[in-house]
Amino acid sequence: MMDTQLVLTQFLTRAEKYYGHKKIISRTSSTMTHRITYRDFAQRTRKLASALEGVGMKRGTKVGTFAWNHHRHLEAYFAIPCAGAIIHMLNIRLSLEHLRYIINHAEDEIILVDEELAPLLASIQHQLTTVKTFVVMGDHVDIAATKLQNAQSYEELLAAADSSYEFPTDLDENMNAGMCYTSATTGFPKGVFYTHRGIVLHSLSLGLVESFGLNERDIALSVVPMFHASAWGLPFAAVNFGSTQVLPGPNMTPQIILDVMEAEKVTVTAGVPTIWFGVLQLLENSTRPIDLSSIRILVSGGASSPKGLIQAFEQKYNIPFTVGYGLTETSPLVTLSRYKSEMDDWSEEQRLEARSMIGMPAALLQTKLLNEEGEVPWDGKTMGELLVKGPWIADAYYKDERTVEAFKDGWLHTGDIAIQTPEGFIKLVDRTKDLIKSGGEWISSVDLENALMTHDAVAEAAVIAMPHPTWQERPLACVVLKNKEVNSDDIKEQLLQYLAQNFAKWWVPDEIVFIDEVPKTSVGKFQKNQLRNQLEELLQ
């Protein structure tokens, strides 16, 4: 067979040649929508590569992006790797301390930054030891106002760039194309590389019927930030398949997401449950009918999606709601929960149960659940840590000794505890570190939380371990009430009884505390270590 390398350049060429008239719809301010064709996008991408080479980008140079979801960020997604450099997508929600760490640790030399985000970077610019140039993205950039030194305007660079630039044709598919850092429970964020090959294969997998089924007729909305695991790979894949893509710009709110879904007749989208909760509330409170009939698949991942959320979208609004699972380390798609044909004659309840799991691994990936005794059986009850292997799974953290523990024996150890049904569907039951070990047995904090959140009085619930002299650990439920005026003793009793109906006696928490909100990470995941800190006294 020909030695054809799987590199991103071919995605760009394909979009330009075969889908040149298709559109990228990009929100660059709260009131304006910018539309650009793939043909113009490809031309601008080549100019960007030429311009970046003009300010010092070479093969292997790390070029940071500090930006929301818009067409310029997408241009950077291709211009940097197709020129043989590495795009480092910086998470704008990190603390300044972590931000400084990852830019210096990755040795970024150039950073492309949104005009409105420039002040954040400006405040730490003197601590950035490797950055030589900032390129400021925006419609009408005022460079002086950014306070950045050595900064240039993206659009001015493009205007002056060589329009005859051609991307190199000798890239190797195993070259690094991108990188992201992922937050750790303790310590600094950990960086992973994405190769051209990994991104190409991951993108292809999104086009499979059994996956997102992404294709030319789709209108794909990237709700996940492009600085978070490449917006789950949707922007890359949409270019390859020539899908219309919608990039919703800065400060996405559920209202903006909902508006753009309706206005642009979005067919496929993916985001975290927090966003979908927000969208659901807007739908339920809307005084006018909202037409979302264009949506073919809505993917929810990054945190557990309660059954009530799935049911509301599917039954009330007829929007196919699909749960998925992935990590920054996994590009990110690992699993999706799509019904297998054998589930067709299951009861509605069984199907909902399956739908609320994370499903089965994508083609080309392997997963297994491992506990102290080895690989666990597919019995729907034995818990084990989820391990993943495959061509778009990272094999190391960049210059980081935490690699040793996470990437043992050729598998990524996710730290997520799961069970697997006889059909091969995986259900996450906890994080390794959040699992409650009571009297030698495991109790799933997530199962308890999900049960609590189905109770009418409960807005959110997090369950954490409380040290115990006899049982080592016992569960403590931290509950956010919908109505904070109710009598908390009454409701506490009600909730404990409610749990007792559904769980073995020893699973029922010893105590319930009421809190104002559950602390969350930048992507909406419960931050249980922060919750533990807040409740430190109780847990002594």
Add this chain to the structure above:
Amino acid sequence: MMDTQLVLTQFLTRAEKYYGHKKIISRTSSTMTHRITYRDFAQRTRKLASALEGVGMKRGTKVGTFAWNHHRHLEAYFAIPCAGAIIHMLNIRLSLEHLRYIINHAEDEIILVDEELAPLLASIQHQLTTVKTFVVMGDHVDIAATKLQNAQSYEELLAAADSSYEFPTDLDENMNAGMCYTSATTGFPKGVFYTHRGIVLHSLSLGLVESFGLNERDIALSVVPMFHASAWGLPFAAVNFGSTQVLPGPNMTPQIILDVMEAEKVTVTAGVPTIWFGVLQLLENSTRPIDLSSIRILVSGGASSPKGLIQAFEQKYNIPFTVGYGLTETSPLVTLSRYKSEMDDWSEEQRLEARSMIGMPAALLQTKLLNEEGEVPWDGKTMGELLVKGPWIADAYYKDERTVEAFKDGWLHTGDIAIQTPEGFIKLVDRTKDLIKSGGEWISSVDLENALMTHDAVAEAAVIAMPHPTWQERPLACVVLKNKEVNSDDIKEQLLQYLAQNFAKWWVPDEIVFIDEVPKTSVGKFQKNQLRNQLEELLQ
């Protein structure tokens, strides 16, 4: 990213683990249908590998198969490459001289042969210089009756084989997994290798929505023989996606194909136009309603599909008919003709025109049309030779100097002449060698043939070049009439007038001759060199 190799073993593992209960339906005689689960199939495949190693198969050993489409052939499709050996799919329709040549040229050491096909091999066995063992496939094989020396029964070998055998885990994706020979216009057939990587990527591409969209819910019927370009890759891909697969056994006729499509509720199938013509005739002559509503996509390739055929399937029987293009050298999928969204508001006639072209290249492939002046524009009229490049395109003929001409400059030169529309749709207009060069201009024999075949009186038509003192070449039409009793002078006049309405004057053939049939290759393609030989006198 992890260094995970793209090898066929993972397809087998996936089918066994996630789709173990799904079925392979295999016709092993004209009256019986054998059903086997993927779980049993995987177990038998491991045993087959063990058994073949027992009779001398090592890494890199070429193991021939001489067989129809059935579950044992599918077992060989995986057992041989997953063990690190190479499956050589022998075309049972080759002349004995060519068969002897390719077995010796490939240096096959073992041949798996259908019991009913054994006599063919027995007749040349003493000329086979490298074959040490035959393994005879069948339900109840009588080895002695096969007349093969050193022959063993497939089922007996399996019964005695090691059921604890495990496939090696250290295969490299660039290892050869399979090989096929393709007939040449002159000389012996030419052999190409398929690597694990090539087959895996080709299989994935069949799962894309824009391609076959193959998935777990499909019931995939391989009409193309498994000895012909791996049945267009459908058997490999169906294992990966866990699709039910139907293998229609020996001596497939249109009647068998139609019966099995209806009985098994087939959803996806692919074959040559000759088969679909036959199926269409049966549909039109049937005295009872035939239910083919399960069919989601029917692919036709290997030769040009006339518009009338497409129209009849789509409009009369509501069966989506999709034209594709590929070669033995290309695994084989190169292009498919699926409507792009920009064609949605085209007229029915324009859409049919697009539908009758071969469409656009699959993701990961590149094509271009080349003539003496370079790459031709997408203007829908300039002709050029179709060149193909990509990860599942062969890069050489095995030990064959014809490699030099066919694989120039990193591209496969297909020898097919085509035009490309502004939308990127490719239309084949001729073979390089069949193109008529008249007065320095090119005339497409295929365009003339297609036009002739839309005339009511014409069953088939082939147009070839006739030497001419002034114009170098002029077209000669060779026509098979539906009704051979008609006055041929009248009809000749009618046909010439008919063509004159649709073509420039200098395209209209100088002469029409009436023949009994157009000679065809084993896969139903017109054999114009044979036609030229038959008409030698006229062409002097």
